[in-house]
Amino acid sequence: MSNSIYELVDKLPTGGLTVKALKSLDFVVPGQWQNLTGFENTIRSVTGETDEKLIQQIGDRAVTLYNDKSQGYQRALWLYQTVDSASGALGTAALANKVGQDVSFLGFLKNLTPKPERAQSIDLTVKLVVELVAFCQINGIPGDSIGDFLAALKDYSGESLMRMAALVCFDGLVPLGPDFALKALSFVKQMSPSDLQQNQTFKAVSPLIPGGDPSGQLSFITQSFDSTKGWMQHFVASHNLTPDKVVNNLERFVEISKDKLDYLGAFLDMYVKYYEHTGIQTLSRRLIERAVAEI
C-alpha cells in the first residue's frame, strides 16, 4: 500500500540538499517558502485553527479525499515524484543510493557527466507540463486547460511559487543560460515524436500527458511551453536573475564549484528533488483547504 498523506507530509525532510538548494532561492521569492513539514503542523498553519476536535475532523476529511483515487490527488503526487526521479536517473546505481543524503558536489563530480542541452531542454519542458497537469488534477480543472493554468500562475505563492522559481533557476538558467526559454522552445520545435519518446523524463510521465499519441503530446508540450515562456522570461527579468546570481546563492548553502557549471545542472538533477518535496506541500495544502471548507 502506498503511503498515507499524513506519513508523506510527516516524513518531509527538514534538512539535506533539496531543502538547502530551495533555501538558496529565498533571494528570488523572499519569505514565500518556509519548508512547512508535518501533517498536523500543516493543518494548523494553513487553517490557523487550534481546536483539537476541529483539527481531527479536518485531517480525517483530508485523508479521505486523498485516498479516493478518482479525486486526482494521487495522480498529482505520482507526477511530481516520477518527474523528479526520472530526470535525475542519470547516474549509476551506486550514486542513486546516495539520493537524499548530504553529498558534496565536488566529491561526486567525477561520477557526473553534463547532460546534453537537448535532453535538458526536454526535461525543462516536460517538467513544466507536469506542473500544468498536476495543477489541473489538484484543482479539478480539465487536464489540458493551458489558459486556466496561465491565469493561476500569476497567483502562485508559497511552495508553488518556490517550485516554479526552482524550475526557472535549476532547470533553466543554470544548465541552459539566460536565454533558456527560447533555447528550449527551439529544441522542442525541431524535435520529432520519436525523439521525445527516447527521453527518460518524458517516458516516465507520458501516460498522464495530454495529447493522445506522442505526436499530440509533443504538440501539447510545445504549446504549453510556448504559452508559459512569457511568464518565465518576465520572472527572470523582474527578479534580475542570472545564472551567476543563482550559483552564488547556492554556494552559500551547498559546496559547489563555479567553474563546473555544466556539471552543476546534472548534480542538481540528481540530488535536488524539489518537485516531489514542494509537490507534497502543495498537495497537502490544497487537501486541507478543501477539507476545512467541506466539514
Add this chain to the structure above:
Amino acid sequence: MVSVRWQRVLAPLLLSLLLLVSACSSPQEPSRFAQTQEETTQKGAPPAVDPDAQKGGSFNQFFPRSVEGYEIVPAQEKQGFAEYKVNQDGVNVAMLAISDTTGSGAADKFQSSTETIATYPAVEQGQTATAILVGDRYQVKVLSRAPSFTQEDRAAWIEKFDLNGLANLQ
C-alpha cells in the same frame, strides 16, 4: 558462591533493563488519523464525494465577484465543491467556498444552530470559519486567512453570494 549469587541478581536486573529499553523504543503510537486511513483504503470503501453531489462548476455563478480592494481568484473546483480566494493587495485574506453536503453529514451541525445569516441557519466553526446551510443542502463557508478578516467580515461576505440562486439549484 559469590559469583553464582551475582548471576542470580544480575539476570533479573538485565531482564528488567531489557524490558524497560524495549518499552521505551517501541514503535510510535499510531497516528490520530490512522483509523480513517484504514477505513478509507479498505476494499469497497465509499467514495469521498457522493455520486449525486453537484458538479463544482455549477457553483461558480453564485460566488461574489471582485470588488474594489478585493480580488476574487478561483482556487479549486471538484465534484460537490468550489472555492475562491479573496486577495487584498495580493495577500490572501480569506477563502470562499460552496460545498454540497449530500451524503457527507456536514449539514448536521446546523440542526442545533440558533443564529441566522440572510435567514439561513449559521454556525461558527473554530476561530476562523463561518458557515450557513442553503436549501438544506449547500454549505456556504467563509474562512479567514488573516487576523484582519474578522467574524463580521465573514458574515458580510456570506451575504455577497447569490444565495437565492443557490437555493434554487437542483
